Amino acid sequence: MVAKSRNMARKMMSELPKCPSGIQGLDEVTFGGLPKGRPTLVCGSAGCGKTLLAMEFLCRGAVKYHEPGVFMAFEEREEDLRENFASLGFDLASLVKHKKLVIDYVYIERSEIEETGEYNLEGLFVRLASAIDSIGAKRVVLDTIEALFSGFSNETILRAELRRLFRWLKDRGVTAVVTGEKGHTLLTKHGLEEYVADCVIFLDHRVTAQIATRRLKIVKYRGSKHGTNEFPFLIDTNGISVFPTTSLLLSRNVSSERISSGIKSLDEMFGDKGYYRGSTILVSGSAGSGKTSFGAQFVDSVCRNGQRALYFAFEESEGQLSRNMKSISINLKHWIDKGRLKIVANRATLCGLEMHLVMAHNAVREFKPAIVIIDPITTLTGAGIEDEAKLMIARLLDFLKNNDITVLATDLTIVGENGEATEIGISSLCDTWIKLSMETQGHGRMRRITIIKSRGMEHGLETKDLLITDNGLEIKDIPGSRENCT
Amino acid sequence: MKKVNYRLRLYVAGNTPKSLEAFANLRKICGDYLEGQYSIDVVDLLKNPKLAKGDQIVAIPTLVRRLPPPLKKIIGDLSDKEKVLVGLDIIDRGPDD
Numbered sequence: 260m261v262a263k264s265r266n267m268a269r270k271m272m273s274e275l276p277k278c279p280s281g282i283q284g285l286d287e288v289t290f291g292g293l294p295k296g297r298p299t300l301v302c303g304s305a306g307c308g309k310t311l312l313a314m315e316f317l318c319r320g321a322v323k324y325h326e327p328g329v330f331m332a333f334e335e336r337e338e339d340l341r342e343n344f345a346s347l348g349f350d351l352a353s354l355v356k357h358k359k360l361v362i363d364y365v366y367i368e369r370s371e372i373e374e375t376g377e378y379n380l381e382g383l384f385v386r387l388a389s390a391i392d393s394i395g396a397k398r399v400v401l402d403t404i405e406a407l408f409s410g411f412s413n414e415t416i417l418r419a420e421l422r423r424l425f426r427w428l429k430d431r432g433v434t435a436v437v438t439g440e441k442g443h444t445l446l447t448k449h450g451l452e453e454y455v456a457d458c459v460i461f462l463d464h465r466v467t468a469q470i471a472t473r474r475l476k477i478v479k480y481r482g483s484k485h486g487t488n489e490f491p492f493l494i495d496t497n498g499i500s501v502f503p504t505t506s507l508l509l510s511r512n513v514s515s516e517r518i519s520s521g522i523k524s525l526d527e528m529f530g531d532k533g534y535y536r537g538s539t540i541l542v543s544g545s546a547g548s549g550k551t552s553f554g555a556q557f558v559d560s561v562c563r564n565g566q567r568a569l570y571f572a573f574e575e576s577e578g579q580l581s582r583n584m585k586s587i588s589i590n591l592k593h594w595i596d597k598g599r600l601k602i603v604a605n606r607a608t609l610c611g612l613e614m615h616l617v618m619a620h621n622a623v624r625e626f627k628p629a630i631v632i633i634d635p636i637t638t639l640t641g642a643g644i645e646d647e648a649k650l651m652i653a654r655l656l657d658f659l660k661n662n663d664i665t666v667l668a669t670d671l672t673i674v675g676e677n678g679e680a681t682e683i684g685i686s687s688l689c690d691t692w693i694k695l696s697m698e699t700q701g702h703g704r705m706r707r708i709t710i711i712k713s714r715g716m717e718h719g720l721e722t723k724d725l726l727i728t729d730n731g732l733e734i735k736d737i738p739g740s741r742e743n744c745t
Numbered sequence: 746m747k748k749v750n751y752r753l754r755l756y757v758a759g760n761t762p763k764s765l766e767a768f769a770n771l772r773k774i775c776g777d778y779l780e781g782q783y784s785i786d787v788v789d790l791l792k793n794p795k796l797a798k799g800d801q802i803v804a805i806p807t808l809v810r811r812l813p814p815p816l817k818k819i820i821g822d823l824s825d826k827e828k829v830l831v832g833l834d835i836i837d838r839g840p841d842d
Binding site: 366374376378379381383384385407 | 756758763767790791794795797798801802803804805806807816817818819820821822823824825828829831832
């Protein structure tokens, strides 16, 4: 009997219905969304993005999932909300007009209210019920209900009414987001977490090493698994984007399909076939060893096959890159015009690392490339603290891998440094590692190429010459080396 | 004393004992202090929920002094006569209030 009820409890837990928020990334870290038909508390200090998260939850719900919503605002007037959200691309007025959204501004000014004897907050319930019924709302936001504490002096009544309100929301079966300001010792100033038992999300906005980052943490989610990490998030013209720690999905389909590197003689070194699709290739080398050309050659080959390539350039602008590659007969501009190549050029120090990664995330999602070039991946460390940088890069690479995107990342090694230690130790995250080097030989310097590792495929072990010619890259045996190697 | 016309509105939600009590208290106070210069209308929000937004009603019962201006609100069962009189500006605020 006990076992049976335990089984039932487990079954109920695994089937906890969720309400997709529609917010980029949030549904991934919550494994499906917020608890359906229950209240969720979103807390954090001023300016952390609570109101935005709450409003976006309603807007996405109304547009994407056909669930109308009620926004009960205790702090901002309807006009102000409309103006603020217009800049983020949300047309609240139109949603209101089409009966997908109701905004009710609740104004409470203690100095204008005299209290005599007992009262309750039935007026609030009536307003909420009337707003919900007017459009058949499935979602409700109370932002922030803590304003009631400054509006009424009788805390005993207030707390009893809040308890009643949350029970009432549950009974109505609406999925609610309740916001609260961060308190000193409690999650919220007035301990709202006491009433919202199901799901608590904490937002944080902090500055480390002069780089501001926003983070989201799921403090609790009863009856559901959830990521316990802090997830960086971004507020841009698309609203909120949460960057999930996409741990490498072990269940993903591993491709045995190959993709040409764009250099015939290099493909030959990989058993005549090229890279694995969806693998990560690291090209490391000192300055001037031909890393960027290497990437451009790959781009050219992919575009020729009618697929798309996304190029993150952290050191050169789009114009510079196209001009330079023209000298080895690679016409990047042509592919850009054809819509097969997109170059995203940014200084790494422009913004925080999370911001870069979220932007990368969004660019990938929009452009849907077959390959991504990150040139060079090492500059990203300058945009964050080293350990964090490594973690973030791992997240990005895993995300790309999960989407079956082949990545070629370049990495600058400083001459004289220990050969196999790439600057941030990302080589272990890569499936194939190609090292380019410059060697002084006689009166000139020669470019050399070595495949240090390539998981799961046969590959040549010898070091070869890399020639950058007017017609692109070429790999040749080092004269006289055959005999030595074999 | 100048004659002022008081227009009062009492917001309730259904015929609960609290709202009946508030109404009775209000009638008594008005009868005692505002003889012939007041009118009271009672709004039941369960019947007219949309009216709650207009006067920014949150608590029930709420007494609103619509005239003379400025608008005044008193919430609760109106059991404290002194506070009601002060709240409606019928008598002056005491020195320690």
